[in-house]
Structure formats: C-alpha cells, structure tokens
Amino acid sequence: MITGASRGIGAACAVLAAKAGYSVAINFVSNEGAARSVLERVRAAGSDGLIIQGDVGNSTDIKRIFAEADKLGPLAGLINNAGIVDRRQRVDQMDVERLERMMRVNVTGSILCAGEAVRRMSTRHGGKGGSIVNLSSVAAKLGAPGQYVDYAASKGAIDSFTLGLAREVAEEGITVNAVRPGIIDTDIHASGGEPDRVAQMRSSVPMKREGSAEEVAEAILWLMSPAASYVTGTIIDVTGGR
Numbered sequence: 431m432i433t434g435a436s437r438g439i440g441a442a443c444a445v446l447a448a449k450a451g452y453s454v455a456i457n458f459v460s461n462e463g464a465a466r467s468v469l470e471r472v473r474a475a476g477s478d479g480l481i482i483q484g485d486v487g488n489s490t491d492i493k494r495i496f497a498e499a500d501k502l503g504p505l506a507g508l509i510n511n512a513g514i515v516d517r518r519q520r521v522d523q524m525d526v527e528r529l530e531r532m533m534r535v536n537v538t539g540s541i542l543c544a545g546e547a548v549r550r551m552s553t554r555h556g557g558k559g560g561s562i563v564n565l566s567s568v569a570a571k572l573g574a575p576g577q578y579v580d581y582a583a584s585k586g587a588i589d590s591f592t593l594g595l596a597r598e599v600a601e602e603g604i605t606v607n608a609v610r611p612g613i614i615d616t617d618i619h620a621s622g623g624e625p626d627r628v629a630q631m632r633s634s635v636p637m638k639r640e641g642s643a644e645e646v647a648e649a650i651l652w653l654m655s656p657a658a659s660y661v662t663g664t665i666i667d668v669t670g671g672r
C-alpha cells in the first residue's frame with residue numbers, strides 16, 4: 431500500500447515496488463488520471479495493482495482504502511507517503527484551519543494508516559509481519575523558518591512516531607523506518623505556491639543539485655526489502671548532504 435502514489439515520490443515507489451514483485455495499491459486523493467498512468471506503469475513492470483481514491487485526512491476514507499487494498503492479498507508493507515505543504519507563512523500569520531489540516535493529513539493520517547497496517551501485518555493479530563516506511567523530511571531537522579514551520583513540526587512528529595512504533599511492534603515481525611528527503615524535484619513545491627523552489631534551493635545543497643523521486647524510492651524500497659531485515663527505528667536522510 432502506497433498512500434499518495436499518483437505523483438512524485440509515491441509514484442516512483444509504485445513502479446520500483448512493481449519491479450520488485452509487489453502488487454501495488456495506489457492511493458490518490460484527486461488526480462485519477464495520474465493514478466491510472468501509474469497503474470499502467472505497474473502493469474508494464476509485470477505486477478498487479480489497484481488505484482484507490484481516498485483522503486488520508488479522513489478516518490472513514492482510511493478504513494475504506496485499506497479494505498479495498500485487501501483485494502490484492504495480504505498486506506506486505508505500507509509506504510506512508512501522502513503529505514502536504516502549504517503557502518510560505520510565518521507562525522504569527524498561521525490560522526487554526528491551516529494547522530489542523532497540516533496535522534490531520536501529515537500526522538494523524540500517517541498514524542491511522544500505520545494502525546491499519548499493523549492490524550493486518552502483526553503476528554500478534556495473526557499476520558505474517560511486514561514493513562512500514564514513513565515519509566519524513568529534512569525540514570524536521572532544519573525547522574523551515576519563515577517558510578512552513580508547521581510542516582517541519584509535522585515531520586518532526588513523524589520521526590518520533592517512527593521510533594516509537596518501531597519499538598512497539600519490534601517483536602511482531604514488523605519493521606518501521608523513515609526516509610527524510612531533502613530538495614526533491616516533484617509537484618509539491620508548486621502546491622505550496624513556489625514552482626521555482628527547486629531551482630532556488632539547488633545551490634544550498636552540498637551536491638549542488640536536487641534529488642529525483644526515484645532516488646528517494648530506492649532508499650524506501652531497500653528499507654522494505656529482506657536486505658533490511660535487521661533495520662528498524664532508523665531514519666535515512668536522502669538529501670545530497672543537506
């Protein structure tokens with residue numbers, strides 16, 4: 431199950447997961463056409479898949495998303511990827527609606543999705559184990575001052591959640607890790623009103639370039655793989671050194 435798999439990092443994970451032999455549940459919230467084209471790429475890679483509309487900011491949708499994905503067979507893993515930013519604002523300009531939306535999608539949504547996955551994968555519930563990878567951000571370490579401190583705080587919560595859940599289910603066959611991307615070339619920057627953000631930030635990256643969605647997906651799929659069987663509660667930075 432990959433939340434937010436119609437575009438960006440989630441879409442790159444879907445294609446790489448298909449190449450690794452997983453059937454892929456491709457969640458999206460509004461862009462059905464993009465989700466369909468990811469499904470075509472999953473099938474071209476030789477795997478099965480499903481597109482599932484649903485808002486991870488809505489608990490009823492989350493239950494339905496996971497129930498629909500059960501049609502693909504027992505859940506093997508969750509990539510908790512769907513996430514949002516918002517317009518550049520100082521904290522003294524932010525209103526409660528913005529903050530509640532940010533936390534509902536990025537934090538509450540990720541925790542509820544992980545709960546659905548644990549109920550299916552944990553040996554405590556009769557499952558066969560599996561892996562969860564959460565999408566954090568280097569903003570959790572940098573704080574994103576003057577840009578979106580609320581987003582940074584939501585990703586800081588993901589870091590703590592990753593550590594706590596990893597230890598909670600460590601004896602139940604489930605690994606829980608996170609990836610902290612830096613400046614990655616996706617639509618998320620335009621959705622925050624800054625389509626030129628990647629070009630503006632490039633020189634601040636030690637490698638002097640942005641990352642691709644595929645480079646982030648490689649780290650995520652490694653964490654999902656048997657090669658990472660003794661890795662849990664770990665957060666991998668994919669930032670070009672930033």
Ligand code: NAP
Binds near residue numbers: 437439440462487614
């Ligand atoms: P993106 O290009 O904006 O794509 C977002 C994806 O999430 C889309 O598939 C979108 O679906 C879906 N989505 C958005 N809100 C949703 C909701 N409420 N419920 C379900 N799906 C939802 O994002 P991205 O850059 O790939 O980012 C993916 C993750 O990496 C996020 O958690 C982000 O915070 C994190 N990250 C990204 C960067 C970066 O530089 N790109 C850096 C650090 C961390 P639709 O297509 O239907 O809209």
